[in-house]
Amino acid sequence: xxxxxxxxxxxxxxxxxxxxxxxxxxxxxxxxxxxxxxxxxxxxxxxxxxxxxxxxxxxxxxxxxxxxxxxxxxxxxxxxxxxxxxxxxxxxxxxxxxxxxxxxxxxxxxxxxxxxxxxxxxxxxxxxxxxxxxxxxxxxxxxxxxxxxxxxxxxxxxxx
Numbered sequence: 001x002x003x004x005x006x007x008x009x010x011x012x013x014x015x016x017x018x019x020x021x022x023x024x025x026x027x028x029x030x031x032x033x034x035x036x037x038x039x040x041x042x043x044x045x046x047x048x049x050x051x052x053x054x055x056x057x058x059x060x061x062x063x064x065x066x067x068x069x070x071x072x073x074x075x076x077x078x079x080x081x082x083x084x085x086x087x088x089x090x091x092x093x094x095x096x097x098x099x100x101x102x103x104x105x106x107x108x109x110x111x112x113x114x115x116x117x118x119x120x121x122x123x124x125x126x127x128x129x130x131x132x133x134x135x136x137x138x139x140x141x142x143x144x145x146x147x148x149x150x151x152x153x154x155x156x157x158x159x160x
Contacts, residue, residue: 001004040063042110044077045082045099046110048083050107052099055097056094080102081103082102082103085098085100
């Protein structure tokens with residue numbers, strides 16, 4: 001593939017990240033203080049709840065942090081009975097993470113908040129624009145998921 005990085009507009013990625021971050025965390029900040037959860041812990045709960053049984057290694061990759069930091073955060077969430085770790089039945093070296101009933105309830109609450117906020121934010125769009133946004137997000141995620149599944153040479157840009 002030809003180098004494409006010079007034609008990419010990083011502003012688009014920044015704006016989408018900022019928009020999504022605000023959508024997920026904006027109205028949750030006061031709840032975070034009450035629950036004594038960090039934004040990273042909320043992100044971990046959201047990922048684990050949507051990918052029950054995710055390995056600690058994959059969780060660290062998805063959050064974009066070290067395994068050590070994930071272990072600390074998971075230990076805190078375990079103490080609060082929000083998630084639990086279990087050794088993988090087929091490979092005891094792998095540790096999988098699951099949400100508890102309390103974790104599921106917390107996820108459901110947050111999911112409902114995000115859905116309401118997104119519906120409110122997008123309510124100004126026409127039905128056609130709303131469907132287009134949904135289609136484009138789904139298409140972008142399909143492409144990015146394909147990329148994630150591809151093996152690329154470490155240190156080499158995936159866009160080369």
